[in-house]
Amino acid sequence: MLKVGILTISDKGAQGQRQDKSGKVIRDKLSLLESQVIKYEIVPDEMEVISHKLAQWADEGNTDVIITTGGTGLSQRDVTPEATLSIVDKVVPGFAEAMRTKSLNQTPMAMLSRATAGVRGKCLIINLPGSPRAVSECLEVILPAIPHAVEIIKGVVTEHSCKRQGLINAN
Numbered sequence: 001m002l003k004v005g006i007l008t009i010s011d012k013g014a015q016g017q018r019q020d021k022s023g024k025v026i027r028d029k030l031s032l033l034e035s036q037v038i039k040y041e042i043v044p045d046e047m048e049v050i051s052h053k054l055a056q057w058a059d060e061g062n063t064d065v066i067i068t069t070g071g072t073g074l075s076q077r078d079v080t081p082e083a084t085l086s087i088v089d090k091v092v093p094g095f096a097e098a099m100r101t102k103s104l105n106q107t108p109m110a111m112l113s114r115a116t117a118g119v120r121g122k123c124l125i126i127n128l129p130g131s132p133r134a135v136s137e138c139l140e141v142i143l144p145a146i147p148h149a150v151e152i153i154k155g156v157v158t159e160h161s162c163k164r165q166g167l168i169n170a171n
Contacts, residue, residue: 001035002030002035002065003038003062003063003064005037005067006023006026006037006039006068006069007041007043007053007066007069008070009069009071009080009130010044011045013042014044015044022128022129022130022131022132023069025135025139026135030143032143033143033147035065038062038063039063041053045070047079047083050083051084051086054087054120054125055120058087058120058123059121064123064150065124067128071083072114072115072128072130073113074112078114081114081127084116085118088125089118089120090119091118092119092124093116093117094117094145095142096113096115098142099113099137099141099142101141102137102138103129103137103138113134115128115129115138119153122153124146126146
C-alpha cells in the first residue's frame with residue numbers, strides 16, 4: 001500500500017479563506033490505487049515553508065509519495081518547483097513532461113506550468129497545478145506509473161527484474 005502525503009500550497013487556503021478542492025481531487029483519484037493518505041497540510045506560498053515540509057515528510061521515511069498542488073505557475077508567489085528542486089536528490093522529468101503533454105490537449109496555457117517531480121531519499125515528490133480540473137487531468141496520466149516508480153525507488157523492482165517481467169524492452 002502506498003503511503004501518501006498531500007501538500008496544498010495556497011496563501012488563502014493556509015489562512016482559511018479558501019476551501020482546498022484540489023486536495024480533495026487528489027484524495028479521490030488516489031482511491032484508484034491501493035493507497036493511504038497519511039499526511040495532509042495546507043501551507044502558504046513560501047519557499048522555506050514548502051521545502052522544509054517536503055524534506056521533513058520525505059526524511060521521516062514513512063511517506064512513499066508526496067503530491068503537491070498549487071504554486072506551479074508564473075506569478076511572483078509561485079515557488080513550489082523551486083522549493084521542490086532545492087530538496088530533491090534526483091529530478092524525474094517524465095512526470096512533468098507527461099502532465100504538460102496531456103494538458104496541452106486541453107489548453108495551450110498548459111505550457112506555462114512549471115510543475116516538476118523528483119526523489120528525495122526513498123520518497124517520490126510530484127508537483128501538480130492548483131486547479132482541481134488540472135489536478136484531475138494530470139493524475140489521470142501519471143497515476144499508473146506512480147506505484148512502479150515507488151517500487152524502483154525502494155529497490156523492490158530493479159531494471160533487470162523489469163526486463164524479466166517484460167515491463168521494459170530487453171535491448
